[in-house]
Amino acid sequence: MNSLYPRFSFQTQYQDKFSKAKVATLVTPHGAVTTPNFIFCATKAAIKGLTPAQMKEAGTEIILSNTYHLMLQPGGKRVERRGGLHRFMGWDGPMLTDSGGFQIFSLGHGSVANEIKGKRLTHRQKTLLKISEEGAVFKSYLDGALHTLTPESSIEIQRQLGADLIVVLDECTPFHVDKSYTEKSMHLTHRWGLRSLEEFKRTNSGQQAIYGIVQGGVYPDLRKIAAAFVNSHPFFGIAVGGSLGATKEQMAEVVNSVMNEISPQRPVHLLGIGGISDIFNGVREGIDTFDCVHPTRLARHGGALVRPDFWLKNDGSGGEHISLKGSRFKDDDLPIDESCPCSTCKTFSRAYLHHLIKAQELLVYQALTIHNVTFMNRLMRAIRTAIIENRLEEEQKNWMQV
C-alpha cells in the first residue's frame, strides 16, 4: 500500500474497550485529520456562506467538494488550470471529492439522498439517460448538455480537482429496487471500482489516495460481499454508500454487516450521514468519518443545533435543533448555547438571530452556519476524548436524549 500512497497514512491511536470505536490519525499531503471526524460539504467549491478562515476558526479539519457539480461548472480542466481545488477555493487543509456518481444517480432516479435515510421518492425531472458497462450518460442540470461519466473519466476529473482523498465511481441504487437489481448493480460497482483503481495506478502522482466503495443496499449479505471485495483490493480507504434502509435500526444493521468485514487498518467513511445518533452508532461500529449537508443546510433554514440541556432548561420538547424562526425567541437575550465558544454565541442573542430571520438579513445564514459547524466539530472532539477516556456511552447523553 505504501508504494501507492507515499504521502498518506492511517494510524489508530486509541482503541475503545467497549466497541469498535477508535481514535486515529489520517495523514494527507495537506495535513492530518484526527478521527472520528466530520467532513463538511463545500459542494460547489464553497461552504455555503463561510470563508475557509471561518471554517478553520470553527475547528474544521476536513471538507469535501462534489465532482458532479464541479465537472459541469466551472469544469475540471478549469480548476486544474487555476491550480487545483485547494488553491482555487483557498482551503489548504485535507479535502475529499466524491466520484460524481451519487448526484448522477440521485438526480437521475429521483432523490437518492432522501432514500439513504429511508424517505420516499419525490418526483424530479429524470436526467440519467443510460447506465451501461462503460459508464453513465446524463444531462447537465445547468444546460441540458449530454455528459458521460466513466470510472476512468471520474478519476481524471478528480485528478484535475486535486483533492487529497478521491473515490471510485459506483452505481448508487435507489431505495425501491429489488435485491436482484441491487446485486447486479453491486457487481457493476465492483468492476467500476477495479477500473477506477487501475486508472488511479496508471496516473498516480502520490498526491492523492483512493477510496473503494461498499454498495449492496439494505441487504446485509450483499453488503458483506461488497465489504469483502473492497477489503481485498489496495484501496487506501473505504466509503460506505447507497441506501442504508428505512429506519435507524435497519441502518445500524447494514452498517454492522459492513463493519464486521472490514479491517480497522483503513479509514472508513460513511457517505451522507450526519444525524447525531447515527454518528454515535457509526463511531461504535468503527466508522472514522461522516459527511452530510445537514449542519449547513439547517442553518440556511434558520435552525441551530443544540444539546439536550437546551430542552431541559426550556420547554422540554426535545430534538437535535431549534428553529430561531419561532416567535418564542423574540425576547430571548441568551445565546443559542451559553457553553458554545463560537463567535455567534459570543456575539448574538437568540432574539437578535430571530430578528435577522424575520428581517431576511443575509447575516443570519453565516451566523447559524458558524454555530452549526462549531457544534459538529465540538461533537466530534467530544467523541474522540470520550473514546480515549472509555466513556463514549456516557458522553452520548451530553449530545442527545437517550
Added chain:
Amino acid sequence: MNSLYPRFSFQTQYQDKFSKAKVATLVTPHGAVTTPNFIFCATKAAIKGLTPAQMKEAGTEIILSNTYHLMLQPGGKRVERRGGLHRFMGWDGPMLTDSGGFQIFSLGHGSVANEIKGKRLTHRQKTLLKISEEGAVFKSYLDGALHTLTPESSIEIQRQLGADLIVVLDECTPFHVDKSYTEKSMHLTHRWGLRSLEEFKRTNSGQQAIYGIVQGGVYPDLRKIAAAFVNSHPFFGIAVGGSLGATKEQMAEVVNSVMNEISPQRPVHLLGIGGISDIFNGVREGIDTFDCVHPTRLARHGGALVRPDFWLKNDGSGGEHISLKGSRFKDDDLPIDESCPCSTCKTFSRAYLHHLIKAQELLVYQALTIHNVTFMNRLMRAIRTAIIENRLEEEQKNWMQV
C-alpha cells in the same frame, strides 16, 4: 453646547490649505471617529452579510441603522429591552440613527433615494397617507398597519434604539416639487427641528447627540436659509439631506451653498451620498461624514469597487467598479486588487469570485462586501492622510479618473 453633549466633542486636527477640507476627531461615548469618514448602512440592525467583527477588521469606525425599519421590526421598545442597538447587534463602536423621515417620504412619494441623485420617479405603492404640522401618517411596508411619526416620537424611538448620534425629523421632499412647496416644506422641517431639539433636551441623558438637518432642495437660496437656521440652534451636528439635484454640478452647487453658511465647529454629514467623486467634492466643501448603501448593495450584485489602475492594467474601459459576473474573469487568477489588504483579495481570485456568482454561492456576497467595505475605509484613510500632507488633489487621481 457642552452641557447638552457632555460625552461628545468634535475637534479639527488639520485644516487643508487649499479647500475647506479638514481632518477632525468626533468623540462619542462608544469611541472616536476620525473624519472625513464613511458611515456604513446597517439598515435593519445588520450590515448585509457581515458580522461586527468583520466590519472592524475591514477598518470600519462607524455605522448607522434606520429608525423607520427598526420601529416597525422589531420595534424601538423591544430593542431598548434588549439593551439598545449596540448590544442587540453586537456593535460596540460609534453609531448613528436617522429620524425615520427619509423612508416614510421616500416610500410615500416614490423613490427619493433615486431623486437625491437626480434620477426619475419610479412607480411605487404610496404608503404616505398624510403630512400635517403634527407629523406624518404612513402605512407599514410589512403589514399595512397605520403609524404616526412626529418629531417627538422619532426622538423617543431613537432614545430607545440608543445610537450615539441621532437626527431630527424632517420632511424629505421629492425631486419634482416646485420651489414654493420646497420652501414651505423647509419651514415645516425647521419647526419639526425645534420640536425635536426640545424633546431631545427634555429627555437628554448625555449619552446621545442630535443633528439638525438642512433641506431646501435644489435651490441655493433656500439651502442658505436652512443652513443659517440650523447653525443658529444648539444641534451637535448638521446633516445635509433631500434632493441635491439632477447632475453632479448641481449637487456641487447645492453643497457649496450650504457649506458656505456652516461654521467648521460642528460635524457635517451628507446623507445618502457615496460616489467617489462626490466624496472628494464633499470633503473639499468641508463635509465630515458620508453614508450610502452603494458599497454593500453593489457587492450583492456582484460588483467590486476598484481604483483606476485596474483599468489601466486591463481594458481601459473605466468606471468605479467591475462586475465579477463578466465571463472575462473566468480564467483570471489575480485578486480583485493586488494592493488591497482585505481577506477576500488575500484569499480569492477573480476567477473564483466569478465561479461563486455563476454557482449562486452565498459566500460571494460576504466576500465582495468585505472588499467594498475595506475599499471605502482605505479611500477615507487615504483622503485623511492626503489632507494632512496637503495633496488631496493628487490623491484623487489614485481613486478616480479625473
